[in-house]
Amino acid sequence: TPLTTTPLTTELRTAAAAALDRLGVEVPAAPDGGGLAVVSPLSGEVVATLPEAGAADVDAAVTAAAEAFRTWRSVPGPVRGAVVKRLGELLTEHKADLAELVTLEAGKITSEALGEVQEMIDVCDLAVGLSRTLGGRTMPSERPGHRLMEQWHPLGVVGVVSAFNFPVAVWSWNTAVALVCGDTVVWKPSEKTPLSALASNALLQRALVEAGFPEAVSSVVIGGRDAGEALVADRRVALLSATGSERMGQQVAPAVAARGGRYLLELGGNNAAVVAPSADLDLAVRGIVFAAVGTAGQRCTSMRRLIVHSSVVDDVVARLERAYTGLPIGDPRAEGTLVGPLTDAASRDRMLAALQEARADGGTVVVGGGAVEVDGAPGAAYVAPAVVRMPAQTAVVQRETFAPILYVMSYETLDEAIAMHNDVPQGLSSAIFTLDGREAETFLSEAGSDCGIVNVNIGTSGAEIGGAFGGEKSTGGGRESGSDSWKQYMRRATNTVNYSTELPLAQGVTFG
Numbered sequence: 338t339p340l341t342t343t344p345l346t347t348e349l350r351t352a353a354a355a356a357l358d359r360l361g362v363e364v365p366a367a368p369d370g371g372g373l374a375v376v377s378p379l380s381g382e383v384v385a386t387l388p389e390a391g392a393a394d395v396d397a398a399v400t401a402a403a404e405a406f407r408t409w410r411s412v413p414g415p416v417r418g419a420v421v422k423r424l425g426e427l428l429t430e431h432k433a434d435l436a437e438l439v440t441l442e443a444g445k446i447t448s449e450a451l452g453e454v455q456e457m458i459d460v461c462d463l464a465v466g467l468s469r470t471l472g473g474r475t476m477p478s479e480r481p482g483h484r485l486m487e488q489w490h491p492l493g494v495v496g497v498v499s500a501f502n503f504p505v506a507v508w509s510w511n512t513a514v515a516l517v518c519g520d521t522v523v524w525k526p527s528e529k530t531p532l533s534a535l536a537s538n539a540l541l542q543r544a545l546v547e548a549g550f551p552e553a554v555s556s557v558v559i560g561g562r563d564a565g566e567a568l569v570a571d572r573r574v575a576l577l578s579a580t581g582s583e584r585m586g587q588q589v590a591p592a593v594a595a596r597g598g599r600y601l602l603e604l605g606g607n608n609a610a611v612v613a614p615s616a617d618l619d620l621a622v623r624g625i626v627f628a629a630v631g632t633a634g635q636r637c638t639s640m641r642r643l644i645v646h647s648s649v650v651d652d653v654v655a656r657l658e659r660a661y662t663g664l665p666i667g668d669p670r671a672e673g674t675l676v677g678p679l680t681d682a683a684s685r686d687r688m689l690a691a692l693q694e695a696r697a698d699g700g701t702v703v704v705g706g707g708a709v710e711v712d713g714a715p716g717a718a719y720v721a722p723a724v725v726r727m728p729a730q731t732a733v734v735q736r737e738t739f740a741p742i743l744y745v746m747s748y749e750t751l752d753e754a755i756a757m758h759n760d761v762p763q764g765l766s767s768a769i770f771t772l773d774g775r776e777a778e779t780f781l782s783e784a785g786s787d788c789g790i791v792n793v794n795i796g797t798s799g800a801e802i803g804g805a806f807g808g809e810k811s812t813g814g815g816r817e818s819g820s821d822s823w824k825q826y827m828r829r830a831t832n833t834v835n836y837s838t839e840l841p842l843a844q845g846v847t848f849g
């Protein structure tokens with residue numbers, strides 16, 4: 338990346354340095370002429386340079402985490418919970434500072450960046466509660482004077498690999514829960530968002546040190562592919578939790594499985610909404626626009642497909658066209674902006690290529706779809722979110738393009754809509770807009786949506802922390818954050834205790 342400096346980039350550098358300062362984070366200096374360049378999507382230029390970690394740094398971090406695990410695993414759960422509670426307090430105190438870094442590195446509008454930090458605070462609350470309620474079951478033993486029960490024990494070192502689009506929240510989903518479960522964590526964030534990662538980890542380390550625990554309970558390695566691969570390959574990493582592309586998951590899963598490790602994958606989504614004839618269209622259109630356009634279409638839960646009943650499809654498309662025409666696109670820090678930049682020019686080029694492919698497949702771009710120039714930011718990759726009417730779910734519709742493209746198809750019967758809905762490789766999030774209870778329940782049933790997240794009368798994105806988050810098929814099958822997702826961060830031991838004076842064998846076996 339060329340080291341150009343527009344006035345905007347100078348301003349971003351100053352803002353990043355000031356936010357880091359308020360957060361009390363010291364950013365290590367990069368070696369002369371080397372290191373990892375941090376490019377802000379707001380300007381497309383370098384705002385910071387950091388030392389780049391490689392395999393040896395990962396090895397050192399895992400060694401320290403494995404060592405820290407030996408003590409952390411025996412700290413009482415509620416005491417571990419108190420550290421996570423303190424992290425939640427520090428995040429609350431520094432919410433605006435951390436959100437500002439998220440905006441500078443990921444390009445999110447301020448409200449969504451603040452929402453991301455709120456999601457971190459929420460998962461801390463959830464984990465604090467878990468720290469006093471994690472429990473195993475007791476089952477009836479078939480033998481007299483015996484107790485059959487299970488215990489959940491800490492698992493070990495958890496490796497977290499996260500993506501640029503939720504640069505801090507996804508780490509916190511894993512880390513807050515892993516910590517109360519008694520695990521230690523090594524984090525490899527996206528190389529696009531290292532500053533917000535360093536800041537988040539620094540807050541956690543502050544909470545740890547204040548409570549007298551070693552920093553190595555949680556560490557971060559700022560690096561690229563080499564660092565990620567080293568973490569995946571390290572047999573001391575008991576659970577590798579990775580968020581990213583389907584392609585990444587296809588490489589991670591066999592590598593971790595081959596060494597007997599566990600993995601938790603949260604990969605691509607190709608999320609759709611069905612709009613039924615009875616839908617409240619005012620509400621539906623608002624829900625669709627937030628899900629399709631929010632975070633500039635760069636959430637794994639972003640809505641990418643719309644399957645609309647033929648009786649309302651023209652109306653829905655006309656309403657979407659009106660809504661998209663007025664979308665404020667520009668500096669995500671500015672009040673009123675709803676669409677910030679894409680992460681980089683390559684991402685914009687992939688969006689434009691996908692639109693070309695859609696046209697070649699017989700699609701019509703109804704609105705949007707072009708690159709947008711924003712004053713003072715010639716190097717940034719702003720785009721106008723697009724709505725595309727498609728005659729069928731062609732190959733381009735079946736793929737996840739990480740940009741704001743909404744493909745619209747029409748249907749006649751609910752069966753047909755559900756079949757079309759499920760006919761993609763991914764299975765993350767889904768929605769139906771309907772006021773017909775039978776349709777809603779059918780969509781929620783085993784014969785309905787095949788996704789991990791299924792909503793009625795809200796869009797596909799913006800899930801709350803209390804539910805399990807993740808999806809099926811090529812999305813990877815993992816579940817993070819709420820419900821009983823914590824079980825993935827622990828190992829289960831089944832115990833049979835004999836408190837009688839006899840030794841009856843199970844299954845009626847006699848021996849000698």
Ligand code: UN1
Nearest residue numbers: 503636637638798799800
């Ligand atoms: C992601 O895009 O990786 O449901 C996570 C949502 C957010 C999380 C998205 N709570 O949209």
